[in-house]
Amino acid sequence: MTATFRLPTGGTIDRDTALHFTFNGRTLVGHPGDTLASALLANGVHEVGSSIKYGRPRGIVAAGSEDPTSLVQIEAPFPEPMLLATTVELYDGLVARGLSGQGRLASEPDPARYDAKHVHCDVLVVGAGPAGLVAALTAARSGARVVLVDEQNQAGGALLGTEDYLDLRPAAEWIADVVAELKSTPGVLVLERTAAFGAYQDGFVLALQKRTDHLGFAAPADVARQRVWRIRTKQTVVATGAHERPVVFADNDRPGIMLASSARTYLHRYGVLPGTRAVVFTTNDSAYSAAIELAESGVDIPLIVDARRDAPESLAAECADRKSVV
Amino acid sequence: MQLIPCPWCGPREELEFHYGGQAHVSYPEDPAALSDEEWAQYVFFRDNPSGPFAERWSHGAGCRRWFNAVRDTRTHDLLAVYRIGEPVPALNEKGQVA
Numbered sequence: 001m002t003a004t005f006r007l008p009t010g011g012t013i014d015r016d017t018a019l020h021f022t023f024n025g026r027t028l029v030g031h032p033g034d035t036l037a038s039a040l041l042a043n044g045v046h047e048v049g050s051s052i053k054y055g056r057p058r059g060i061v062a063a064g065s066e067d068p069t070s071l072v073q074i075e076a077p078f079p080e081p082m083l084l085a086t087t088v089e090l091y092d093g094l095v096a097r098g099l100s101g102q103g104r105l106a107s108e109p110d111p112a113r114y115d116a117k118h119v120h121c122d123v124l125v126v127g128a129g130p131a132g133l134v135a136a137l138t139a140a141r142s143g144a145r146v147v148l149v150d151e152q153n154q155a156g157g158a159l160l161g162t163e164d165y166l167d168l169r170p171a172a173e174w175i176a177d178v179v180a181e182l183k184s185t186p187g188v189l190v191l192e193r194t195a196a197f198g199a200y201q202d203g204f205v206l207a208l209q210k211r212t213d214h215l216g217f218a219a220p221a222d223v224a225r226q227r228v229w230r231i232r233t234k235q236t237v238v239a240t241g242a243h244e245r246p247v248v249f250a251d252n253d254r255p256g257i258m259l260a261s262s263a264r265t266y267l268h269r270y271g272v273l274p275g276t277r278a279v280v281f282t283t284n285d286s287a288y289s290a291a292i293e294l295a296e297s298g299v300d301i302p303l304i305v306d307a308r309r310d311a312p313e314s315l316a317a318e319c320a321d322r323k324s325v326v
Numbered sequence: 327m328q329l330i331p332c333p334w335c336g337p338r339e340e341l342e343f344h345y346g347g348q349a350h351v352s353y354p355e356d357p358a359a360l361s362d363e364e365w366a367q368y369v370f371f372r373d374n375p376s377g378p379f380a381e382r383w384s385h386g387a388g389c390r391r392w393f394n395a396v397r398d399t400r401t402h403d404l405l406a407v408y409r410i411g412e413p414v415p416a417l418n419e420k421g422q423v424a
Contacts, residue, residue, distance in 0.1 A: 201402075202329040202337075232329075 003029060003042035007297060011271030012154065012172070013038075021094040023072075030090045037063070037070055037085040038270035046255040046275075048072065048085055052101025059255025062086060063161065063262035063269070065151060065195075066243040069253065071099040077217050079106040089153060091216030112212075112225035119189060121145040124205055124233035126196045129157020130166065132239030133178045136188070139237075145187045147231055149207050151195035153214060155179050157241050161265030163293070194229065205231045247281050247307075260287035267297055276300060283307040288315040295322045333407050334389045346382030348372045349394040350414065376400055380414050383407075 006015075013033035020029055023040060030039030037060045040048065046059045048070045058069040063086055070085035076095035081103020088096070123139040125132045128150035136148040154160065155178075159171040166174040182188050194209040207229040212219035219225065244261045246252060258266075258274055260282065266272040277300040280291040288304070295301045301324045304311075316326040329337040354360055354368055373379065379399050384392045396406040396415065406415040406423045415423045 200327055202327070204327045 003039075004044050005273045005275075006042040007267075007271040007273060009271065010267070011269050012160070013270055015271075019090050019092045019094075021090060021092070021096070024097050032090070034090040034270060035063075035086055036072065036088040036090055036094070036096060037067070038266055038272050039090050040085060041266055041274055042270070042272045047098070048255070049098035050100040051253075055100065056253065057255050058098075058253065060085060060258065061246065061253075061262070062243070062259050063265040064243075067262075071101065071103070072096045073099050073103045077219075078110065078112070079104060081105060089214035091214060091218070093217050111221070112219075113221075113223070114226050114228075115224040116228040116230060118230045118232070119147060120232045121147040121189070122234050123147075123237060124149070124196075124203075124231055124235070125237045125239060126205075127157060127239035127241060128152075128155035128179075128190075128192075129239060129241045130159055130171075131241070132157065132237065133175065133182075135237045135239055136182055136190075137178055140182055140185045140188045143187075146182070146185075147189045147191065147229075147233065148182060149191045149194040149196050149209075149229070149231075151193065153193055155190075155192070158261075160269045161261065161267075162289075163268055191229065196231075199236065203233045203236065205233060205236060207231060244286070247283065249281075260290040264290040264293060267293060273297060273299055277302070280304045281307075285312055285315060288312075288319065291324065292318055292322065295319075295324060328402065330383065330395070330404060331407050332385045332388060332391075333393045333409050334391055335385060338385065338388055342385060342387035344384045344386045346384055346392065349380040349382045378405055378417055 013031040015031055017032050018029050019031060020027060023045065028039065028043045030042065041060060047057045048060060049058045050056060051058055060070045061067050065084060065087050067084050067086040072083055072085045072088065074080040074083060074096050076093065122144035123146050125136040125146065125148045128148055132148065133155060136146050140146045156175040159175060164171050179190065182190050191209055194207045196205055196207040198206045209227045209229060211227055212223050212225045244259045246259060256275065260280060263274045266274050278294065280287050280301060291301050291304050304319055304324055304326045306326060311326045319326050328340040330340050330343050331337045376399060378396050380394060380396050382392055383395050392410055394408050394410060395404050397404050405417060408415060417423060
């Protein structure tokens with residue numbers, strides 16, 4: 001059983017396992033590797049909640065923690081308000097609903113454990129994208145004590161949303177090799193699902209690791225659900241990458257309007273088509289690769305609007321080959 | 327959280343320490359000879375500079391010993407630490423230990 005907008009191949013999801021979840025009362029199916037947002041998009045759900053004041057519909061704009069609108073309330077396994085659908089990893093039995101700006105706190109005591117841990121290092125690398133991975137690897141090879149933190153469930157950062165090649169091979173292979181080398185190097189700590197949220201005096205950095213949130217009902221009771229890492233580092237490398245900024249126009253907050261790079265991430269990382277027909281609006285070259293790759297995956301892109309006076313000829317020609325007007 | 331370099335233990339987190347006020351305030355040699363005003367000066371009055379300030383610290387959660395430090399009151403930077411009985415380190419114009 002596959003959702004309508006799910007491609008038959010591609011992405012880092014496990015299509016052989018079905019995860020059943022409930023959103024706004026509807027039972028839907030996703031797969032391990034999905035976020036709630038990608039599973040919703042795979043089922044053709046674009047409207048998540050509504051705005052608090054005027055009740056305007058709100059959808060999924062981005063693919064990561066930069067998403068401004070996809071607020072959801074988790075109801076089961078344990079109530080948790082105001083999470084972004086793009087940051088909730090899917091698990092079997094998840095019950096969630098879209099919010100209009102306000103959630104509901106749990107009325108029963110939280111059964112989960114929480115803890116904190118100290119760690120000291122020579123180099124702290126924040127972000128496990130291509131830059132962070134190379135920084136961590138370089139420091140690790142020199143014998144430094146390294147801590148690498150990344151908020152996502154897998155390393156790779158922006159590379160996960162592309163089909164790019166690095167060192168003449170698919171980026172996924174390169175990422176796997178680098179992470180394997182880091183994890184096998186003594187004195188190197190790789191923390192996934194860990195977001196650094198504050199940097200203080202004398203190299204003191206706080207980070208929050210979500211340890212069992214993604215396990216849902218299967219979370220073991222004796223493992224702390226979340227852990228605060230108190231990191232004391234001599235040097236910090238901030239390799240947090242960049243977020244695409246939205247083009248400003250009237251009604252650009254409506255469901256169905258998405259960042260081009262995020263549409264590309266849904267396509268390549270989750271194997272999800274964010275729609276069947278789209279207009280691409282851009283001010284730079286980066287959206288063309290999204291347009292071309294979406295078109296090749298079966299999205300009808302009749303029009304690409306480039307705010308610049310002259311669209312780059314080679315990219316425009318590539319789009320014309322695919323019957324898209326620039 | 328700031329690190330404070332204890333002269334006995336090395337750098338430790340600030341919450342291990344207690345503040346002890348201005349350093350180098352010596353007990354009057356003949357307290358009985360002081361007037362009320364002079365006694366009040368000794369008990370209550372301390373310098374309050376904007377800039378380098380010599381003060382006492384105790385490493386309560388570590389070696390439990392007292393030491394002195396010169397701290398810039400504008401930035402909280404500890405410019406120098408030194409053991410009890412040692413003179414105040416001379417600072418250059420940049421506020422570094424000369």
